[in-house]
Amino acid sequence: MNSEEFRKAAHSAVDEIIDYFDTVQDRRVVSNVEPGYLRKLLPPAPPVEGEKWEDIQKDIEAKIMPGLTHWQSPNFMAFYPANTTYPSMLGELYSAAFTAPAFNWLCSPAVTELETIVLDWLAHILHLPDCFLSEGKGGGVIQGSASEAIVTVMVAARERYLNQACEGLEGKEREEKMNCTRGRLIALGSEQSHSSTAKAALIAGVRYKSIPTRMEDGLALTGDGLRMALDEYARDGLEPFYLTTTLGTTGTCATDQFYEIAETLRKAHVSTRIWVHVDAVYAGAALVLDEYQHIADQFAAFDSFNINMHKWLLTNFDASCLYVRTRADLTSALSITPSYLRNPFSDSGLVTDYRDWQIPLGRRFRALKIWFVLRSYGVNGLKAHIRKHIVMGEKFAAWVRERDDLWEIVTPPAFALTVITIALPARSKGTLPDGMTEPRVTDGVATSNTLPSTSEENRDRTNALTKKIYESINAAGEIFLTSSVVKGIYSIRIVSANEKADEAHLRRAFEILVDTAEMVISESKAEI
């Protein structure tokens, strides 16, 4: 493909992408191909002679498109959003053109320097504490994903802990102490933490323990919960070295009690031993809004913070922004510098070599797309985007409450996510069960349980109904939702946080939920 062929091909590709975005809401949002569909459509081997772009491009609509689930559709309300935008795509295009496995500064200085700058910019607009800025001892780095970021900080935490534990020891004695300590290490998260913490523990070769949460705490990890867990691990001879806390859990967007957690660790004299990571991959985007920024002040007590711009901040996957308070913790755990990677700039310490902040050696020029997005939208554009979805989420919850004959809210709207289930029969509603208190407001975000209890039998029935409704809606394919089991309650998660999504799309989703529920309930009564 020569220059003129590329110009023609690229213009045609851009036209196709624009058409796609202009019409994506008319496509079935979740793919309904059968497993193995594509193998039947493609030859068993690549062509011997090269093909023309026109022939290749035709296959995108014909063969790829039926197998896509359209995360950019305003009818996609599943998982969490994975936004892409035009400025972000331009960044990806330039990044592909300037390709370089930029493993050190000299490999392409702009790749490193722009990354440091845009991560400082992002830290400013999220109001992260100064300790996470590059001008001090900390700084930010772009990782491929939140799960990769967690492996990275967990390895740094493990090495920091082991080195502290073996301080002053040498030779055989050090080795024995090291092995013995390693066998007792445990990484922690709350039971609402994303599974990536458990997986990271597996990779790092340590055990994982999850700390229980309670509905009456809004499924947040609390200071008391952590303290009880630490006491139990101490009795069992285990040594916690790492903890994932979460701003916006995957299931219900719960927010852990950061202040209480920091206080508990301080009182237990382990705040310099246990590495605390803040997983804010989705909900962290809300920190662009003034009314949420007080939350970020609490992170000064912690070691690392992670937000995925590729979720709610208009940047295509991957753009996982990891901040650490002490970058030396990363580099001393991960640095290995062979001769062919040495150069005077790196040796002098004048420049950042991000390869020592991450698992892979090479890295793409991902800062470009972040730069384009931050500049195209401006801070006010980002605020407007986030606020719109939070307001929409609250409206959705209000519609649900108006139909409390049919639906119940399992967890109230938090960061645009509402979690609902089919309402229990009126006769089983009543007073709050033992141990359940009034809704609790966490950092300005209501995350508590407002759900009345009932007999297990009724719950089994509503769970089955909710599951059936959920499956019917996804099978129909006009909207795409995710389910979750919250403390035994089969629930449907609705989160509309896509740039193209407005109130009309969410209202339509609510209508689908109501209509499907009425249909399924009516069918179920007919069966009895």
Add this chain to the structure above:
Amino acid sequence: MNSEEFRKAAHSAVDEIIDYFDTVQDRRVVSNVEPGYLRKLLPPAPPVEGEKWEDIQKDIEAKIMPGLTHWQSPNFMAFYPANTTYPSMLGELYSAAFTAPAFNWLCSPAVTELETIVLDWLAHILHLPDCFLSEGKGGGVIQGSASEAIVTVMVAARERYLNQACEGLEGKEREEKMNCTRGRLIALGSEQSHSSTAKAALIAGVRYKSIPTRMEDGLALTGDGLRMALDEYARDGLEPFYLTTTLGTTGTCATDQFYEIAETLRKAHVSTRIWVHVDAVYAGAALVLDEYQHIADQFAAFDSFNINMHKWLLTNFDASCLYVRTRADLTSALSITPSYLRNPFSDSGLVTDYRDWQIPLGRRFRALKIWFVLRSYGVNGLKAHIRKHIVMGEKFAAWVRERDDLWEIVTPPAFALTVITIALPARSKGTLPDGMTEPRVTDGVATSNTLPSTSEENRDRTNALTKKIYESINAAGEIFLTSSVVKGIYSIRIVSANEKADEAHLRRAFEILVDTAEMVISESKAEI
């Protein structure tokens, strides 16, 4: 940025990228900015209101371009190539448009299915043994980088080994055996292996040992070398569980003795215990040529194979293709499936969930660019590309040999890479030193030492001269090279494997080498 603004912006970006590629050879190949240059050019925070694309785009040439090292320039002959091409860029653009953190099949079936298909295609054209194809028990997966691939297989190897070692044990007994074994584990590579194996060991929490190589073996890991190392580790009570072997080492593009290695492991009865990985990230591309394909037959004895299409196979970073013989080794080590990631397709085992084949959860649609590249070039296009550079490398070595008054070949051309140093004074050339034998041909690839020896004093002097020549050439900036220290010999690596590079560029590089050498030698004589 609305659709029409994007159309205009994207067309303008495409024009700029084409201009860049058409003129890249006229730019200084390695950036000469000072550390911190970009901070001075950019504001301390992002704009409050969004900016227009015209204003953003201007900054690419003005502020980013001076800080780029141009890996796409035909004057880039450093490290190994990192090719990008127009079809690959189109793939990246569509991938950004169809963005989805496609962590399971249902998230976007085409992402998974196209990946399986193009990796089978690639395995076919590299003539990999059938065990690495998806139709059996193995298969391929796209990783972000070779270093990430090595961490992935090393973790799988560690878990496989520990489970074998603790088979039949339960509870406390199993735990103790596990901890005890874990403390004795060692991951292995030859001393010529890429540093990513040492780093992976660090991440996996195990020790790393490197096995010596010899100049007379062409710096290859041999069966004898491995056997001696295994004997030594056994005496020290260590347990090797993983070995990286290499097709094309970073320093000199040496090729390990795969057949001998497999035989040694078989005779030592450890071939099912020690996971053998083949790192073919750069040189693996040569397996597209008929004359190299017999090498691939030997890999049937090993557990995993990795090639980076983003090096020599015309695909922009990242496209690291990892193949495993037994995919269950990966999934049983890395699978963690919480409820919100479950769906009937995955549960039934009908589909591949690549999240269990890798460290991160989310993944980009990287198969698109591989698909576009394989179809645009065709198998014959890829062969022509690779063969051209191998032939050019041989010509380069011939030019060097013609000037043996000035230059010596440290390692002869292998996969387009030649490694040279300043020739020793004529009086010190002579017979081969003790223990050094005639060149040895490995799998059709001459990788041996042809270097005459001399006194240490002369070597110190030629090392100093070579270093000065190398630094002068890179400071001048017309071409960009990398140095390497090979068994005490300061060497310059020249590898021209860029799509735009032809014989004229390499000839010019040779002239620069000769001219600079003559200048530096003449200056050094003047100083005496």
